[in-house]
Amino acid sequence: MPQHTPELPVELAPVTQLPLLKRLAARLFGSGLNRLRAQHAASWLQGQADGFRSGHSAGIDYGFQEGHAEGLEEGRQVLFISDTRAQELRAPGIDDNLFDDWRLPLTPELKKQIKADVAALLPAHAQPSAAQWKMIFSDTPSTSVVAGAGAGKSTSLVLRILLLTHYLGFELGSMTVVTFTRESRKDFISKLQEVFALWGRNLSLKEAREVVRTFHSRILPLVRSLPGYGQLQAFETLNSRSLFNDDDTDSNPFDLRINDAQRQQLNACYHGLYTRDERFRQALAPLCRHALQLKELERDHPDVQKRMAVTELAAKRDEELCDTLEDLWFAAGAWPIKGIEPNRETLEINGSHFHCHGYIPQLDAWVVLGFDPQENPQICRPGAKLSVRAEWAVKRTLFRAFCNKPLIWLENYDAAKRVIASLAGDASAGPGFDYKLKGELSSAPLLDSFVSAASFIENLGLDVAAAVGDMRFAKDDPDRFFFEALSLYWRALEDHLLAQTPPVMTYNRMFSLFGENTPQNFKLLSHEQLRPLSHLMIDEFQDVSPQIVSWLRASLREIRSRGPAMHVGRGAQRSSLLCVGDDWQSIYGWRGSSPKYFMAFNKEFPSPATTRVMLSDNFRSHQHIIDAAEHIVRAAPSIAGKRAKASGEPKELVPVTVLPRDEQDLATRLIEHYHAGDRILMLYRKSSDKTLIEKEIQSVVNVDSRLTPEDRRLKQLTYHSAKGLQADAVFLLGDCQHLTSSPYKNQVYRMAGLGKDGDPDPYDNAQKDEVLRLAYVGITRAVKHCYWYLEKQDAQGPNIPKASDRIPAGKAFFEDLRGVDTPLLANP
Template sequence: MPHDFSAELPPKSSSQPSHQMPPDLNIPERLPFFKRLMARMFGGGLSRMQAQHVPSWQQGHADGYLNGHAEGVNEGYNEGRFDGIEEGRQVLVIRDTRPLEHRGPRVDDHLFDDWRLPLTNELKKRIKADVAEKLPAHAQPTAAQWKMIFSDTPSTYVIAGAGAGKSTSLVLRVLLLNHYLGFELDSMTVVTFTRESRKDFINKLVEIMALWGHELTLRQAREVVRTFHSRILPLVRSLPGFEQLQAFENLSSQSGQLFDDSADSNPFDLRINDAQRHQLNLCYRDLYAANPRFREVMAPLYRQSLQLKELDRDHPDVQKRITVMGLSSKRDEELCDVIEDLWIRAGAWPIQGVEPMRQTVEVSGLTFHVHGYAAELDAWIVLGFDPGEDQHLRRPDAKLPVWAEWVIKRTLFQAFCRKPVIWLENYQASRGMMQSLSGAAVAGPGFDYKVKGELSAAPLLDCFVAAASFIENLGLDVPSAVAQMSFSEQDPDRFFFEALSLFWKAFENHLLDQSPPVMTYNRMFSLFGENSPENLKLVSDAGLRPLSHLMIDEFQDVSPQIVSWIRASLREIRSRGPALHLGRGAQRSSLLCVGDDWQSIYGWRGSSPKFFMEFPKEFSSPATTKVMLSDNFRSHQHIIDAAEHIVRAAPAISGKKARASGPVQELLPVTVLDRNDDRLLASLTEHYHAGDSVLLLYRKGSERSRLPEALQALADADYTLPPQDRRLKQLTYHSAKGLQADAVFLLGDCQHLTQSPYKNQVYQLTGLGREGDLEAFDNAQKDEVLRLAYVAITRAVRHCYWFIESAGNDDGNIPRASARVAGDKAFFDDRRGASSPGTSSGESLSTSVE
């Protein structure tokens, strides 16, 4: 039986084991060759004799076992390690990287697919070479303009300051899409705001396209270049039942007929013509007869319009006439008799709806009389002295004529009477009152009203149109918005807006009942806005396709309602996918907008620069290109710096600073002067006769009637010249946008004079302005007066003169653009308050006339 050495072996180890053997079994040192040979021969003999030496056998066995074990361990370790690695490579490792909370896929809310225009470097070089060959040197695009033309992202916004030369760049963009990329013209629309700018762009497009071999007709060019209004009208007409639809704003003032002038109406013109007024009056008549609540809310409006306006007791007229107050009271009943007799003879008294009732009223402790009482208006009636009567008529023994006694009484009532009194100034007022109170006013309500925040009163229905347009431009429905507004119980605007809510709903229905049907542009945009996207699905591919590639100029003046329509249209185009563009060269959709937030001046109509200033947020896109056109090819640097100094106090897109890039000119400061019509006439005439083009701009249209006769004569003479030879234009600041002249004369400051409670509320409803700002509209208007001054000044090429009325005793807290004039800046020459020079007015300014 073999000997068991297990008890004598040490524990297994991965390293070479050490052996503790008896001394007589220790492994001998290596023998020399001769001894080793002898041992091998001797051992072989013993083996043949089957004789064994036990200690030798044990030592040999131990050595063999231990050496074999060590080799086996090493070999097993190496083979096992190799097999383990190979096997480990086939083990699936699962790492749980999922979020702790469940999340679904993201919503792709972009208005565009993630695509790029196929513009290669080779194509860009070829286009630049063609433009260099075909266009004159002064029309060659700058690096920034090429960036705009070559923008390959779905959305692009271009900040183009005054005089930036954007029109040519837009035309070259159309050329790029159509001529070089093969996009059909019926897949794109260029939008301008006014009829004049549209006409100019059409001519430029026809001219440049012809240089590349495309002979566009005016009709083809008009199909591409549109106003927003001319694009929305065919969209509505494409729907069943609306093929002959007419726009309310396009109703003709000639013979009351309807017309369609390519829908090129001025979006900022609120004047109402006879045909439009006729429809308003018809609706008013029917609503007044049919709706008791409308009649109820009209009464306090009428009373407010006719009610005698209060006069401060410290007013000079009051202080002058208060001295005869006692005498006036004693003779008042006799005065009433005389005036009442005149009204009876004129057939103007009594008045239907007014009870003749000679009643006494107390005015500052003294007794005066009224002629009647209107129960429906809850007001006393006082008859006035009609201007058509004899101005020298006197009562017996009276020192003053009847009209003078009546004026004294009216002044005293204005200052001291706090009862509701309607003061009828003339016989015509009585006839209008009879119609209004009887509900037979075919010509409308027949009275004016002034909404708080407006500069002046206007016919009531005109006020309805203006307020409704403002609300709708902000993307709101009139009745819904009115329902969320609030006014104090004593505020007559409370009744105005309830009447507006009732009237506007009835008016929209009234227009649709016409044959052919009529609709306001605001309602058309609303029908296809984000609040009713299902309507766009009714539009054919052919009707929707022209909106695929939109290029919009003057984008800073868009309203929230227009923005809603644009976004809804782009979403619908994307949702239809490739089917919309099947077989066409133009694919997908894009939007390129050009504007200047510093030139946003139509906030009073509901426009806002917010959508341009926050363009990437408002028009979500996979990629957006921003381009800054900083070159000004119109004005010299002093004109630019003066205008920017004024407007820089308003919020704006960061990084804006224009540089003069036109021909080198003498740097002449903007000259600021006190209003002086003689000096104005002399300087303007001198510039005109020196051959300069001249713009005479005024803040308000009423300024035109105040101009010197000699200046009017010069303007009339210039107008008789052929159009290309005319060099003098008279316009408001707002109307002058887009124009320029060698010399510009500005009349009037830009200031925010009123506060508008209702517009502040509407601004809050639509989310414009800063959160929590209760006067968001008014604050926006304070910025807008600065922008208006910027627009006016930047019309000038070389000379700019600004004539400003002295502030006098006006409230110093009124925001004024002129407050930003800096006398210590080289680009301003502030001469206000300086004494008039001894020489003529013209000589004082002639140093800057070439």
């Protein structure tokens, strides 16, 4: 193959030659001149040019070709490199997502078909809104749905399940819908069956119950699958019923009232620990003395000021009063008491001398006998003007204000029996005394207080013993001994319960077995046991606790780690999470729940993609009800952009009516609404209020109680218990107030990472927000009418945070009639 000669550049091309004839003529004339030895300049120049041309051509040909070849070769050997590599060498990042990066296969054609089916099969009032369709059609691994009061979320959740099963072929066994209570579970199961039937799928009650669960009914089977725990019972549902009665697992696990079966276990553990553990006995002694000790009364209290004037007279008759009281106790068989030395010690009270009845060496405390209410209140000493009961009341007031010694005032004969049991270490009736932690509204039997405090700590995802070890109290604070005793008792109780046949465990303990701190325990579960948690749909998500959140995250992380092997041969692949909630309805902070996990959903449940849905339509209440409730709660931190609007059939706009507390006025209005055919909710803050109002509305109560449950139109509940319900007319009795400060709850809140950084009182501040949310829940139960009866402004003190502080003036959605004379309505 001939070598290709590269084309020369124009500037290197040779000079053009003369035509042929001219070249021949030039040669002839040039030869003649040479013979004559004559110079011919033009010919010389022509010859020079011809030489130049031939040399130029040869040089160019050779030089260009050589240079081109050498340059080309040099270009192959020399390469200019621009270094674009990263200067910092980093390790690979961590994929902390709880889900794979995947999407539901929802095509436009499929969405159109589903919408057409829903339009044809569901009634007009049940047709989803645009926002509800966004929730139903969410195709991302995680979905957060902000659903305010009356948002119609239940139907949307049912249609979501229908989408996954009927249209996408996901198995029901791969999903769980979580509700919080047995009542809400029952309602959702019924709605699920009804909707599935419209699509030609007859879902059995058993199938529906397998899908719709409470958190507690879902964790129990997981623990029962472990070796040796097949018949495990939950302590919270411990009773004499069947081990596997499904109603047990669905009963309210947050009801901390102790039943007989539970108390039997608590007392048995207490007796064993008290007998064998000296440290436990030592911790109980100051608790017992503090619990039984007469509570101090401020010296400027009106009762003290009134009775100070008779101090000297009371001191003169005190010894005779002591004799009379001892005679009464002796006649009742309650005196003397073993463990109490019957010594008449003299104490100085406000400059005068009074007497005690005895001394308890074990507690280093003096004892005074009281006047038992069972005795005749008219009993008098011979010649005395006052009754024994009245003389005793004067003495008790003076002792509360001026006694500086540890003093136990035995109020009655039964109280004495409890003290005897406590001093003897007899656990047949528990420790024998009540205790009130700082921050609690009332005292409770010591073991009940143990259960309550331990449950709160564990709901926050903390270990009781570890949390107690990190607490700090003043040296003379009796709560210090309470928590020392609690840490000893709780560890002993857990061991005691597991040693029963069959074994017993608290729900919190079950969740901790499968939390983020114990991922190894998931290896004990088969794919089948874990698979129902693959596609989770959780209602009322604002009420989850840190303990539940840890279990959810650990479960989702384990499911993802197992990969495709977990889903072989199944339509439902991978995992997803859809949570529905309303941070404005988070009202269970007192038991350890927090709206934090819903408000910061993307951070708490990391996902490759999350869909946020805002359900703003309220299909329950008219706009005045909505605006009034939102005005109260808007001062609390919340998800941005929330504002509900009334939807559905238009209703008459009636303001929320605020009235001074008046049981008779309340009863008159309530009876009128009942006779008009309205459904009514009577909500109260204290059980004593229920008793008071029930007397006023007894006629309605008697009529309504004779109807079937479905036909009854009056319900009397606490604010908390009314969540999820609605009525034509709602009567709210009492304010929502934050009355106390809880030092121990503030401490464990900080340990759990709740509250703002640097906040010394995160729990107390969270509760100040929660009272606003509680009022919001109460008001939004109303469909048409809401009446709010409040105490006088200073009933609980001027510095007590109250929801009613947010009631505005001059707003159309509130009608504040406090301070306005309102004639009673005529009773129809």
